[in-house]
Amino acid sequence: MSFPLLGKKQQCFWIAIGQCRLILLLLFFNISPQLPDGQDLPLPPVILGELGKDPQNPTVCFYGHVDVQPAKKEDGWKTDPYTLTEINGNLYGRGATDNKGPVLAWINAVETFRAMPVNFKFVIEGMEEAGSLGLEKLLEEENQCFFSDVDYIVISDNLWLSNKKPALTYGSRGNACFFVEVECGDKDLHSGTFGGIIHEPMTDLIALLDSLVDPTGRIQIPGIYDSVTALTEEERKLYESIEFDLEEHKNNSGVKKFLYGTKEEILLHLWRYPSLSIHGIEGAFHEPGIKTVIPAKVIGKFSIRQVPHMDLSVVKRQVRDKPFLCPNNLKVSMPLGAKPWLADVNDPLFKAARRAIKTVFGEDPDFIRDGSTVPVARMFQTITQKSVMMFPIGAADDGEHSQNEKISRHNYIEGTKAFAAFFLEISKLHRRLHKTSNTETNNC
DSSP states (O other): OOOOOOOSSOEEEEEEEGGGTEEEEEEEEOOOOBOTTSOBOOOOOEEEEEEOOOTTSOEEEEEEEOOOOOOOGGGTOSSOTTSOEEETTEEESTTTTTTHHHHHHHHHHHHTOSSOSSEEEEEEESOGGGTOTTHHHHHHHHTTTTTTTOOEEEEOOSBOSSSSSOEEEEEEOOEEEEEEEEEOOSSOEEHHHHTTTSOOHHHHHHHHHHTTBOTTSOBOSTTTTTTOOOOOHHHHHHHHHOOOOHHHHHHHHTOSOOSOOSHHHHHIIIIISOEEEEEEEESSOOSSSOOOEEOSEEEEEEEEEOOTTOOHHHHHHHHHHSOOOOSSEEEEEEEEEEOOEEOOTTSHHHHHHHHHHHHHHSSOOEEEEESSOOHHHHHHHHHHOOEEEEOOOBOTTSOTTSTTOEEEHHHHHHHHHHHHHHHHHHHHHHHHHHHHHHHHHHHO
16 A cells, blocks of 8 residues: 655666566656746656567556555544555555555456466556646657557456446546636625625525526536437446446445436436536635625536537537626636546457456446546547456445545455456457458458
8 A cells, every 4th residue: 555656767677577477668757747937847657567579469558546545544544544454354545446456456467377368568657646647648659659559458447336246337427627706806895884785706606506407416508418319229228237226325325315216317317417516615714603704706616527429618618608697707617627438348348358257256247337537548548549448346335535445355356367367358359350350351
């Protein structure tokens, strides 16, 4: 759970790994951006690793990150968050499931082989929790070099939908974050002197935020649903077969009631439909006690999780074009926007992973989407034009970003086995596909 910070300078070295006795080439890339004053902003380097270059084998690239959310024992942890501790079969520690555990499981899986069934590449970063600063630029720069021979990309940075059944993830929602600023003047005012005779920014802002979404969760922004695609029969069947326990999900979240009462409705609104969440108000009095002031300026913060085929620039325009009845100065901005991601579940990558999970866990995985946003999946897919899949090994109750984050010993061990089985399956499937392709070419 604890490790020293890596140096800034670009470095490379070779190490022998596991039983395969092959040489692992590691490159440390400095991604530190330059500030306006000319100084470098020191950031952890991105590690690019390469193991094996057999032209007969497919090349699989694994992405993971080793940075974590802040954690202190006094925040409610049962153990020291930076000392891995086993309790009742669970391994507790910050990063156990997000994302140090899966990264180490992948490396452990690689170590089990004497003869490599695939060529491996690794992308390990230390800035994922801060938006993967610098990663996109590095991917673009290395697309024609490091990634030129990559066939498949695997990410293991999310969780199963349930506590017990494995899953493969083929999509995620995007996220458009908005600020709404309402201002009436250049200073705060006394509510006894001005209350009742001015348009108060807080009152306007609350009315504005209330107009964004109705009590059923439906977004009240004209045109926001226009690009949401219709549910296909093939996908509907996927939803019907997914194992999802509403009561278990409530227990994991601590919520007593959901907006919808069936599994299918819940999953559709988590994955296939956009949602709008209000996060807070900046500039309002929030300390203990009472302060009877009228704030001169308040900023409301909300976000829209958009689904595939929703254009980020269109969503931004639709929010700005929504008629807001506000007599005060109003400014709407979108400081952050991430696009949704969608993969093809019929891709060889998913077929191989499905067989691997069936071999290790004895059952087919659920094919799921992620209601949150995974910018790196879209980033890798768009820049490299390679197949991308998310292959989680953590359970729904692992508590990523929360107190007492954990991964079960069972999931870690079986997840490592599943990764190893996947290497064998993707190697066999890749060779079979290329053999078929070559045969068809020769027949022509």
